[in-house]
Amino acid sequence: MxxxxxxxxxxxxxxxxxxxxxxxxxxxxxxxxxxxxxxxxxxxxxxxxxxxxxxxxxxxxxxxxxxxxxxxxxxxxxxxxxxxxxxxxxxxxxxxxxxxxxxxxxxxxxxxxxxxxxxxxxxxxxxxxxxxxxxxxxAAWLVEGTAEFFGTAEVEKNGGVKIGFPPQGRANTILRDLGFSAGDLLSGARPKTDLERSSVYAKGWLLTHYLAFNQARRGQLGRYVNGLARGEPFAKAAVAAFGDLKQLDKEIDVYGSKTFAxxxxxxxxxxxxxxxRLSEGEAAIMPMRIRTDRGLRPVDLPVVTEQTRAIAARYPDDPAVLAVLAEVELSARRFWPAVAAADRALAKDPKHIGAMITKGRALLGEARGKGSKADWTEVRRWLIQANRADTENAEPLFLYYQTFQAAGQKPTADAIKGLYYAHVLAPHDMGLRFNVVRQRLTDGEIPAALRSFAPIVANPHIDLDKRPKLLEALQKMQANDAAGALAAIEVDYRARQGDPVD
CATH class of the missing domain: 3.40.30 (Glutaredoxin)
Structure with a gap:
């Protein structure tokens, strides 16, 4: 961010x-x-x-x-x-x-x-x-460098788009050659200071721009990425793709002082x-929807719940309002009131996919911790119904897989298949990605697990100094040790006091 x-x-x-x-x-x-x-x-x-x-x-x-x-x-x-x-x-x-x-x-x-x-x-x-x-x-520099490269694009009045303008806020880091070198970035150096963090963006942009426009180095970035895909260490992949990294540093330094194409x-x-134009009810509930979609903090729940219930009382027939009410009740872990609000929304709009999913999540929340005493058939029925209503929505597929974890049951082949398709639909969800990695490792599919795990380790917003077990998991995968990698990931989850499926 x-x-x-x-x-x-x-x-x-x-x-x-x-x-x-x-x-x-x-x-x-x-x-x-x-x-x-x-x-x-x-x-x-x-x-x-x-x-x-x-x-x-x-x-x-x-x-x-x-x-x-x-x-x-x-x-x-x-x-x-x-x-x-x-x-x-x-x-x-x-x-x-x-x-x-x-x-x-x-x-x-x-x-x-x-x-x-x-x-x-x-x-x-x-x-x-x-x-x-x-x-x-x-790699972290490629994540942010590419985002900076495209982020400064200008959309012209005729619909054309110009790409590659320098990020003006990063100019000092680029011109004065501050922070990481190109070799540091390519070798997977992790920033420890504000200046180094800034250079991931600035030097990442410069390196991305240089490789995009330099004909002599065409194809090298692809070889570098393919090396990472094979599980090669950053430094090895960098040297294999780019050769002498000090020479590349010199080229980048010169390039940073020129006019950019x-x-x-x-x-x-x-x-x-x-x-x-939104309905009157939709407009009234919008502030509550925004806060709910952002994610409600415990301190916000009393006020948001009170205001949402009041708006729902004024617009009792608006399914959009009732769907937000269901989400707010679920955020407060009031599962049956959430189910009731979702049912009211579905009575007004039987195809409301959000209400279907919220009801499924509420039923899942109510069933957690009850083991065989829970009605897992009913929980899964609503998630299957939501999936049929929108087969390209990742959430019902992911939730369906989670029901087996919550029930202490081995996921079925269909549940695993659904998890992997959810990952295709929503690869940006890191929690979902973690679950894919865990399932791949459980099934001994190390190359596939490694490919899904690489973006997690490369995420510049994950502090690997505070989560060393992630690096250990990566090393275990590279050493073809599925059990060791899975154990390291589980320790990371416990250290964060988070549920792997949340």
């Missing part, structure tokens, strides 16, 4: 005119005027198309569960109210199987200094796209954007 944030103001009795924009890849909720929102959505689609073209990403049809949901908030203050006090961000992105979400503010064009709101969202969305390959091995992607067909 880049350092930047948002906030949600309480809605006044005269509810703001919230609109929803739907495109092929995005669902956007905003108080922008429809014409402005349409332009905003079109730019995002143009950006998506440009990245896919340059990177060669596939573009399969998506259902709502796979689209990125964006909450466009009134200002940065609203964004920041959604974050812990110690965090200061202008926007953020949450990758998860239940549907990736981003919280931004398009109204604040500049976020202070040289950071722009559109660049922030483009940076985070590039992360989202990079993980569309569930087994893509990524930009790549222009020609405009494609005009994106389709569907815009509708």
């Amino acid at each position: 880049l350092a930047a944030t948002l906030s949600v103001a309480a809605t006044s009795p005269a509810f703001a005119a919230w609109h929803e924009a739907r495109t092929k890849h995005f669902i956007i909720y905003s108080e922008q005027r429809p014409a402005e929102l349409k332009t905003y959505a079109e730019k995002l689609e143009r950006f998506d198309a440009a990245v896919r073209q340059v990177r060669g990403y596939a573009d399969p049809p998506l259902t709502d569960g796979a689209r990125l949901t964006i909450f466009d908030l009134p200002n940065i203050v609203a964004v920041q109210k959604l974050l812990p006090r110690q965090m200061n961000a202008a926007g953020f992105y949450i990758p998860r199987a239940s549907g990736a979400v981003a919280f931004v503010s398009s109204s604040d064009k500049s976020l202070g200094g040289s950071l722009r709101a559109d660049h922030l969202l483009q940076h985070e969305y590039t992360h989202h796209l990079m993980l569309t390959d569930p087994e893509s091995p990524l 930009a790549l222009r992607v020609q405009p494609g067909p005009a994106p389709t954007v569907e815009i509708r």
Whole structure:
């Protein structure tokens, strides 16, 4: 996540005119005027198309569960109210199987200094796209360097997209050659200081840009990534692909003082954007939905529950309102009230996929810890029903697999198959990815486990100094020791006091 944030103001009795924009890849909720929102959505689609073209990403049809949901908030203050006090961000992105979400503010064009709101969202969305390959091995510098490379793209009025502009906020690190060298990055060095962390972004961008435009080194990045995919240590893969790393450092230093080239992607067909004004009930519940989709903290639950129940009492026939009520009740671990609210939503809209999933999650929550005494057939029935309603939604598949773990039962072949397909649909969800790795290791499928595990270890936001068992698990996989790798991962889970399936 880049350092930047948002906030949600309480809605006044005269509810703001919230609109929803739907495109092929995005669902956007905003108080922008429809014409402005349409332009905003079109730019995002143009950006998506440009990245896919340059990177060669596939573009399969998506259902709502796979689209990125964006909450466009009134200002940065609203964004920041959604974050812990110690965090200061202008926007953020949450990758998860239940549907990736981003919280931004398009109204604040500049976020202070040289950071722009559109660049922030483009940076985070590039992360989202990079993980569309569930087994893509990524180094930390490549994760952030690529996001910076595409993040500064400019969408032109005619629909063309220019890519490769330098991140102005990183200029000092690039020009003064601060922090990590290119050799450090390629060899997998982990940042320990703020300057080193900054250089992962800045030097990562510089290295990414250089390799993208330098014809003499064409193909080297691919060889490097393929080496990581085979489980080679970072340093070995780097030398095999790039040769003398000190020579590469010299080339990068010279390159950083020159004028940078930009790549222009020609405009494609005009994106389709569907815009509708939200109902009065949807607008009234939007502040509660935003907070719920962000994830409710225990301290927030009493106030949010009270306000959500009050809104639901005013709009008892609005399934969108009732679905949020069900989610709030579930967040407070009031499982049967959550089931009741979901049932009310489904009575009004039998195809409401969110209410189906929430009911399944509530039934799963109620069944946990009861072992054979729980009605697992009923729990799974609702998750199967949700899957049939949207076969391309990762969450019901993942939850179905989790029911076997919660019941202390061995997952069936169908449950395992569903887990792996959920991973294909939502490779950005790290919790889901961990479960895939664990299942692969349990079944002795070490190469597949390693491919799924590599992006976890490369994640620059995971502090491996605090989680050394992850590195141990990687080393065990590279040594073809499935049992040792699985044991290390389990110790990591226990140390974090987290349930592997949560």
